[in-house]
Amino acid sequence: MSRDEIIFNLIDEEKKRQLQGIELIASENFVSNDVMLSMGSILTNKYAEGLPDKRYYGGCEIVDQVEKIAIKRACKLFGAEWANVQPHSGAQANASVLLACLNPGDKILGFDLSHGGHLTHGSTVNFSGKFYKSFFYGVNKKTELIDYEQMEKIAKKERPKLIICGASAYSRDWDYPRIRHIADKINALILADISHPAGLIATKLLNDPLKHCHIITSTTHKTLRGPRGGIIMLGQNFENPFGLKWKNGNLKSMASLLDSAVFPGTQGGPLEHVIASKAVAFGEALTEEYKTYMKQVQKNSSLMAKELINRNYSIISGGTDNHSILINLNSKNVTGKMAEDKLCKADITVNKNMIPFDKESPFITSGIRIGTPAITTRGIKENEISTIVDMIDKVISNINNDKIISEVKIEVNKLMVNRPLFAW
Ligand code: DSN
Numbered sequence: 001m002s003r004d005e006i007i008f009n010l011i012d013e014e015k016k017r018q019l020q021g022i023e024l025i026a027s028e029n030f031v032s033n034d035v036m037l038s039m040g041s042i043l044t045n046k047y048a049e050g051l052p053d054k055r056y057y058g059g060c061e062i063v064d065q066v067e068k069i070a071i072k073r074a075c076k077l078f079g080a081e082w083a084n085v086q087p088h089s090g091a092q093a094n095a096s097v098l099l100a101c102l103n104p105g106d107k108i109l110g111f112d113l114s115h116g117g118h119l120t121h122g123s124t125v126n127f128s129g130k131f132y133k134s135f136f137y138g139v140n141k142k143t144e145l146i147d148y149e150q151m152e153k154i155a156k157k158e159r160p161k162l163i164i165c166g167a168s169a170y171s172r173d174w175d176y177p178r179i180r181h182i183a184d185k186i187n188a189l190i191l192a193d194i195s196h197p198a199g200l201i202a203t204k205l206l207n208d209p210l211k212h213c214h215i216i217t218s219t220t221h222k223t224l225r226g227p228r229g230g231i232i233m234l235g236q237n238f239e240n241p242f243g244l245k246w247k248n249g250n251l252k253s254m255a256s257l258l259d260s261a262v263f264p265g266t267q268g269g270p271l272e273h274v275i276a277s278k279a280v281a282f283g284e285a286l287t288e289e290y291k292t293y294m295k296q297v298q299k300n301s302s303l304m305a306k307e308l309i310n311r312n313y314s315i316i317s318g319g320t321d322n323h324s325i326l327i328n329l330n331s332k333n334v335t336g337k338m339a340e341d342k343l344c345k346a347d348i349t350v351n352k353n354m355i356p357f358d359k360e361s362p363f364i365t366s367g368i369r370i371g372t373p374a375i376t377t378r379g380i381k382e383n384e385i386s387t388i389v390d391m392i393d394k395v396i397s398n399i400n401n402d403k404i405i406s407e408v409k410i411e412v413n414k415l416m417v418n419r420p421l422f423a424w
Helices: 005-020 033-039 061-078 090-101 148-158 176-185 198-202 251-266 272-285 288-310 336-345 373-377 382-397 402-416
Strands: 080-084 107-111 133-137 162-165 189-193 215-219 230-235 324-328 351-353 367-371
Touching (some): 005 402, 033 272, 061 080, 061 198, 061 272, 090 189, 090 215, 090 230, 090 251, 133 148, 148 176, 162 176, 272 288, 336 351, 336 367, 336 382, 336 402
Parallel strands (some): 107 133, 107 162, 189 215
Antiparallel strands (some): 080 230, 215 230, 324 367, 351 367
């Protein structure tokens, strides 16, 4: 067979795009060589339905070891008691949790997608809003912070079985004890989806949900800097005092429900090559270098928010605690779509994003979301943040001037092209 030049040429083109641009999509990152190599390994050839030592296929002795290491490292990283590392994505992880804990038609309470939440937290266009009856809390209109009073009010009125916290576009930390307090009043479970800030939580730079929330899900490819995938965990203090769907109310019974909800509930064969790569990424995340990296992500993000504010940009909630920033572009007379398109022309990649109480549709939006995990992996430190913010500002302030945008692109390429693409 000859090499598929069409596809490999496209991969080369994408590599060039990643190399020369400023990647500010908050959910993206650049993996290490080891993460990449393990993901592209011969483990992709293996079927291993089931769990380590309990498979439905022969020849799983080696992948069993790989998966056990991934589970052990995940537990160590987050201080969890139990983990399932098989979900193919964060959405699959959430689907498994909902399947394990709820019956169709049960009520769930999640963070409104249009305020920064996620599709799988009850959106009506997603399975989570089709199979379950979803209710939403949002942010306070004035502070643009999570409205815990609203959460409590809806929780008391609707008595959902599951409260979901976590977001795709919320740049502040969460008050997990307060959410637990609300959940305890109505005997609800809490799912904390930490897909975005997982790396900051693992390195203790943000509040720890494992102490307060019953079930944790995450992706592994955002701040965690691993392969694309998902994970489910139960915290050290897990207990189920409510005797909801599962019997006995202990960790083991919940873990077994979650395991069955992943396979055979929602998935078939696990991706053992991706699980190997998750193990490598968790190993990297346990190092001091990773902690230094996470601190730099947070510093870069905080400085970027300040620099934007200095240039009269309106930042939702007035700043950030984590790796991401949500910019309200209304005062600049530019939509999120326009900003995304023109920044992309300058090789600065961002995504348009709804802002709370947005008047524009999700296809247009009034905001953009930016994040610092990817540029920090490529070695950007505080001294270059101001230059990057100047570049963003130049594009947005000259949104219809293609000549200026081309000039910015040259500067962007100069800043990025000689930096290594891979983490380590
Ligand atoms: N697509 C992810 C993000 O960008 O946040 C959410 O699924």
